[in-house]
Amino acid sequence: NAGVMQNPRHLVRRRGQEARLRCSPMKGHSHVYWYRQLPEEGLKFMVYLQKENIIDESGMPKERFSAEFPKEGPSILRIQQVVRGDSAAYFCASSPLVNTEAFFGQGTRLTVV
Amino acid sequence: GENVEQHPSTLSVQEGDSAVIKCTYSDSASNYFPWYKQELGKRPQLIIDIRSNVGEKKDQRIAVTLNKTAKHFSLHITETQPEDSAVYFCAARGLGNEKLTFGTGTRLTIIP
Numbered sequence: 001n002a003g004v005m006q007n008p009r010h011l012v013r014r015r016g017q018e019a020r021l022r023c024s025p026m027k028g029h030s031h032v033y034w035y036r037q038l039p040e041e042g043l044k045f046m047v048y049l050q051k052e053n054i055i056d057e058s059g060m061p062k063e064r065f066s067a068e069f070p071k072e073g074p075s076i077l078r079i080q081q082v083v084r085g086d087s088a089a090y091f092c093a094s095s096p097l098v099n100t101e102a103f104f105g106q107g108t109r110l111t112v113v
Numbered sequence: 114g115e116n117v118e119q120h121p122s123t124l125s126v127q128e129g130d131s132a133v134i135k136c137t138y139s140d141s142a143s144n145y146f147p148w149y150k151q152e153l154g155k156r157p158q159l160i161i162d163i164r165s166n167v168g169e170k171k172d173q174r175i176a177v178t179l180n181k182t183a184k185h186f187s188l189h190i191t192e193t194q195p196e197d198s199a200v201y202f203c204a205a206r207g208l209g210n211e212k213l214t215f216g217t218g219t220r221l222t223i224i225p
Contacts (some may be wrong), residue, residue, distance in 0.1 A: 045212040048211050101159055101162060104156040
């Protein structure tokens with residue numbers, strides 16, 4: 001089992017560009033969570049998805065951010081018109097069922113220049 | 114919503130001594146409390162977790178205790194080793210609420 005796979009590991013975008021972050025959950029896991037970690041801070045919940053459904057997006061900024069988890073393929077976190085404040089590490093986690101432990105990917109470190 | 118506070122923010126311990134990190138939570142409905150270890154530039158890794166139906170859980174040198182009445186839980190690391198140096202995060206999750214709310218982290222340094 002390869003674990004939760006995120007790509008790219010590092011992403012540099014200029015202000016105003018779009019960032020697409022990908023997350024492939026562990027095999028057999030249908031629950032995906034995205035968290036954001038600012039430097040020297042803890043992880044903040046962004047969104048929880050199951051296949052083709054957004055279950056909880058209470059941590060997502062109202063504008064520019066969107067997430068999906070299609071029937072086929074990885075989960076995508078999309079940030080439009082990036083700004084410097086979007087620079088952070090974005091971690092994806094997955095779990096097989098509700099109320100079970102979540103395993104994290106290696107993260108994508110987004111730098112906006 | 115849930116709020117998790119974690120103390121201390123930094124902790125230095127002599128190798129071989131014990132380290133204790135404490136967290137408090139606000140939502141009495143929370144029932145799952147994991148601890149994650151994060152080394153610099155790496156993913157958070159689950160090291161131990163506890164559910165609200167038990168008061169203590171141990172795994173070799175690591176233990177977690179939970180006091181539901183006081184709404185706090187603690188991580189205990191005994192016989193610390195240099196490889197225990199990392200940032201440790203506590204988290205809480207409520208029944209029917211799948212998101213984890215994290216503490217702000219404790220940077221643990223083991224002094225050889």
